[in-house]
Each structure stands twice: as C-alpha cells, then as structure tokens.
Amino acid sequence: MYDKMLNRTHKTHLRICKDWSVQATVSCILSESFGSSNVSIVAEEDIQNLSKAKAGGVLETVVKTVNECLAEAPRYGLKGPKMALGTTEVLEAINRCNSIGGPAGRFWALDPVDGTLGFVRGDQYAIALALIEDGEVVLGVLGCPNYPMRKEWLNYHHRYHRIISKLTPSTSESWDKGCVIYARRGSGEAWMQPLLHVNKNLVWPNSARPVRVSSIDNxxxxxxxxxxxxxxxxxxxxxxxxxxxxxxxxxxxxxxxxxxxxxxxxxxxxxxxxxxxxxxxxxxxxxxxxxxxxxxxxxxxxxxxxxxxxxxxxxxxxxxxxxxxxxxxxxxxxxxxxxxxxxxxxxx
Incomplete structure (x- = not known):
C-alpha cells in the first residue's frame, strides 16, 4: 500500500510539473514569435500555486523541464532563447497565463495537459492551444502524444501497443510517435503530421497531410x-x-x-x-x-x-x-x- 501511495504521489507531482512546464514553454514560444507584450493566455494553472510549491522542488523541476523543451525548438523550425532561462523568466512566462478571456481582443486558450488521468495512466491525453479573437476561435492545435496512427488501436491501452510497435518495422505510421492536428478558421482544411520523425533528417513541417471527417451518415x-x-x-x-x-x-x-x-x-x-x-x-x-x-x-x-x-x-x-x-x-x-x-x- 505504501508503494502505491508513493507511486501515486510521484505521478501527481509529474502531472503538476508538466502543467506548469507546458504553460511556460508555450508562453515563451509565443512571446518569441509575437512579443511578450502581445501575448495573453487563458490557462488552467496560475503562478500563485507554483510560488507556494517552491519548497517541494516543483519550481526547480519546472525550470529544468522548460529549458530542455526550448532547447529542442530549432528542430521544429522555431526560435529558442539564446541562453537558458532562470527562475524569474519562467515565472514571468507563466504569469502571462492569467487572462480571463472575454468578448474583445486577442488571447490564447491553453490546456497544458488535457486528460489528466490519461496522462497519469500512460493513455490518451492532449496539449490543446487555440487562438481566440473577439470571441471567435480562429486557430486550433492539438498535440496528441499517444494517438495511434491506426484507428483500431484507439480501443486498446497505449502501453500494449508500444510493445506491439517494437515488434514491427519503424515507419512514420508507428503507434508511439503521436501526432499534431491543426486548423485555421476559414481555410476549409485541417492538417495532421507526426509528432516526431523516424527519419531525423526530415524537416518537421514538410510531413503534414490533410485530414477530413468521415463520410458515414448511417x-x-x-x-x-x-x-x-x-x-x-x-x-x-x-x-x-x-x-x-x-x-x-x-x-x-x-x-x-x-x-x-x-x-x-x-x-x-x-x-x-x-x-x-x-x-x-x-x-x-x-x-x-x-x-x-x-x-x-x-x-x-x-x-x-x-x-x-x-x-x-x-x-x-x-x-x-x-x-x-x-x-x-x-x-x-x-x-x-x-x-x-x-x-x-x-x-x-
């Protein structure tokens, strides 16, 4: 029982760190692209709770994770910071996630870990980001790290198919690569691409393909x-x-x-x-x-x-x-x- 309690505590700690880490990372990337004064984010976690968590080492873990993520930014065609961020910069990034939304202006809506139980259990979860202008959603992005490329595998637990995928040749269609799906309002198109590439020399944005809803109406x-x-x-x-x-x-x-x-x-x-x-x-x-x-x-x-x-x-x-x-x-x-x-x- 004690081991189970420790395991549950570890997973909760991991989930909390991931929430703040994702918020800080997304905030930093958006600020790099649009300028920090132009970035306003509605998100689930706030800076007050993270500040209270300093004693437990959560903040240190978040800062480390954010820097590890930002170091990967160039791999995806994004510009990362010139040097590692410190505690103050990470807290400032999270503090930009304090918008309350509303009918006017532009803001982003972010769910850093949508599907907490799915994440904790190694099953389906998503990172969801949307741009809202004057109350209308104009851009949506869903990062789905465990989403299988084969429909039938959605019915089974992710970890089972990670085992199966190790027994089959690695391709861009492998279960364990996940995907990103996104769309812009008025474009008439939605797109999907692998979260990661087996071929590391392939430029990430060049693998997108359109997706379409099913034609079944029966x-x-x-x-x-x-x-x-x-x-x-x-x-x-x-x-x-x-x-x-x-x-x-x-x-x-x-x-x-x-x-x-x-x-x-x-x-x-x-x-x-x-x-x-x-x-x-x-x-x-x-x-x-x-x-x-x-x-x-x-x-x-x-x-x-x-x-x-x-x-x-x-x-x-x-x-x-x-x-x-x-x-x-x-x-x-x-x-x-x-x-x-x-x-x-x-x-x-």
Missing part, C-alpha cells in the same frame, strides 16, 4: 465517442441516445480532446458530452477541437444546435445541456432531435 455504421469518466458525462444518457438514433457500435471512450481529433481524422463520427447539473465547461477543453472539426468538414454545437460561445470568459456560459460534435449535418440533426425527445427523463 447511424448503424457510425462510431461515437464519449469521456471515459462517468463524472464528466452521463454514460447511461448517451447510451439511450445512441440506441434511439440507431447507433449500434460500442462507444469509443477516450480521455481528453483526442475525441475531437478522432472525429476530425475520420476515426469516429460523433462525440457527445452531457455533464451533470452544475458542471461548467471551460473554454480550453473545447476551443481547439471545435475549429479543427469544423474546418475538417464537421459540425459542433451545443445540444440546442447553437454554436459554442467562447466570448464569456473562461466558461462556456449559456451552454444548452451539452456538447455535440458530428462528422456531418445529418447525424448531427438526428442527435439533437433525440436529445430533445429524451431530455426530460435524463435526470441531468
């Missing part, structure tokens, strides 16, 4: 995603909805915004999330995924058919019951009609 052939944790969404309600619209496949339960990536890439057709009463969705949990699916040809709305509103601060205020993402309008309309027919008996 519910009996469609796959739907939902959160793994029951606390985040009602599995019983989504199961009832799935049955009522003719979805026959088992749900694909995946941690994090990888669900959005799965729909954009055509690995699934529907994502449904209906949280318990009182839960408020945060903008960083959806912004990047929404624009990626839309530019890949899909549809994302609340359960009333209205666009998600990213102009009200850190929460999706005014959200009608839940979030629905679909590969096409026909499937989307069927889900919305099913929600309307079933909601009164949902107990949500």
């Amino acid at each position: 519910p009996s052939l469609a796959t739907f995603c939902e959160p793994v944790e029951k606390a985040n969404s009602s599995h019983s309600f989504t199961a009832g909805l799935a049955h009522s619209v003719g979805l026959r496949k088992q749900p694909l339960r995946v941690y994090s915004m990888v669900k959005y990536a799965a729909i954009a890439r055509g690995d699934a057709e529907i994502f449904m999330k209906f949280a318990r009463a009182g839960y408020k969705e945060k903008i960083w949990d959806h912004a990047a995924g929404v624009v990626i699916i839309q530019e890949a040809g899909g549809v994302v709305t609340d359960a009333g058919g209205c666009p998600l509103d990213f102009s009200k601060g850190i929460y999706l205020e005014g959200l009608d019951r839940g979030v629905i993402a679909s590969a096409g309008a026909n499937l989307h309309d069927k889900i919305i009609r099913a929600v309307d027919a079933s909601w009164d008996s949902s107990a949500l």
Whole structure:
C-alpha cells in the first residue's frame, strides 16, 4: 500500500510539473514569435500555486523541464532563447497565463495537459492551444502524444501497443510517435503530421497531410465517442441516445480532446458530452477541437444546435445541456432531435 501511495504521489507531482512546464514553454514560444507584450493566455494553472510549491522542488523541476523543451525548438523550425532561462523568466512566462478571456481582443486558450488521468495512466491525453479573437476561435492545435496512427488501436491501452510497435518495422505510421492536428478558421482544411520523425533528417513541417471527417451518415455504421469518466458525462444518457438514433457500435471512450481529433481524422463520427447539473465547461477543453472539426468538414454545437460561445470568459456560459460534435449535418440533426425527445427523463 505504501508503494502505491508513493507511486501515486510521484505521478501527481509529474502531472503538476508538466502543467506548469507546458504553460511556460508555450508562453515563451509565443512571446518569441509575437512579443511578450502581445501575448495573453487563458490557462488552467496560475503562478500563485507554483510560488507556494517552491519548497517541494516543483519550481526547480519546472525550470529544468522548460529549458530542455526550448532547447529542442530549432528542430521544429522555431526560435529558442539564446541562453537558458532562470527562475524569474519562467515565472514571468507563466504569469502571462492569467487572462480571463472575454468578448474583445486577442488571447490564447491553453490546456497544458488535457486528460489528466490519461496522462497519469500512460493513455490518451492532449496539449490543446487555440487562438481566440473577439470571441471567435480562429486557430486550433492539438498535440496528441499517444494517438495511434491506426484507428483500431484507439480501443486498446497505449502501453500494449508500444510493445506491439517494437515488434514491427519503424515507419512514420508507428503507434508511439503521436501526432499534431491543426486548423485555421476559414481555410476549409485541417492538417495532421507526426509528432516526431523516424527519419531525423526530415524537416518537421514538410510531413503534414490533410485530414477530413468521415463520410458515414448511417447511424448503424457510425462510431461515437464519449469521456471515459462517468463524472464528466452521463454514460447511461448517451447510451439511450445512441440506441434511439440507431447507433449500434460500442462507444469509443477516450480521455481528453483526442475525441475531437478522432472525429476530425475520420476515426469516429460523433462525440457527445452531457455533464451533470452544475458542471461548467471551460473554454480550453473545447476551443481547439471545435475549429479543427469544423474546418475538417464537421459540425459542433451545443445540444440546442447553437454554436459554442467562447466570448464569456473562461466558461462556456449559456451552454444548452451539452456538447455535440458530428462528422456531418445529418447525424448531427438526428442527435439533437433525440436529445430533445429524451431530455426530460435524463435526470441531468
């Protein structure tokens, strides 16, 4: 039992360090590109909690990790700092992550580790970054370190397929390389590329390929995603909805915004999330995924058919019951009609 407690404590420490490290790294890269005075970020963690954690060595770990990450920046066509950052510079970078969003101006929404349990368990998680201008998402990026290049492998635990991948020849399609998916509002395209290359001489941006939502609009052939944790969404309600619209496949339960990536890439057709009463969705949990699916040809709305509103601060205020993402309008309309027919008996 003591060993389990130590292991759990270590994983929690690792997750906390990763959150702040990612925030600081992203803040530094954006500041290098646009100037620190022009960078405003809405993010999950704040500097006050990190300052309190100094005694536990967390801050030292964060500073070390940030410098290790920034040293890799040139490999991805980015400009890193001329010298290693100190504690003050890292804290300043994290302090730029204190925006509260709103309807006017430009800010970034960042989820440094979306899918905490997935990360801790070595399963699916994502780093999500979105640019929001005057309340509208104009750019979305999802980094999915454990996202398999083969659809069927999403149904299994990541570590199992890391073992399998060691038994097969290494290619750019290998399970353990992950991917980055991104899109810009109005472009009509979403793109994906490997997170890392087997061929280290290949320039990273040159491997991008377009992704598109699935063409399936027959519910009996469609796959739907939902959160793994029951606390985040009602599995019983989504199961009832799935049955009522003719979805026959088992749900694909995946941690994090990888669900959005799965729909954009055509690995699934529907994502449904209906949280318990009182839960408020945060903008960083959806912004990047929404624009990626839309530019890949899909549809994302609340359960009333209205666009998600990213102009009200850190929460999706005014959200009608839940979030629905679909590969096409026909499937989307069927889900919305099913929600309307079933909601009164949902107990949500």
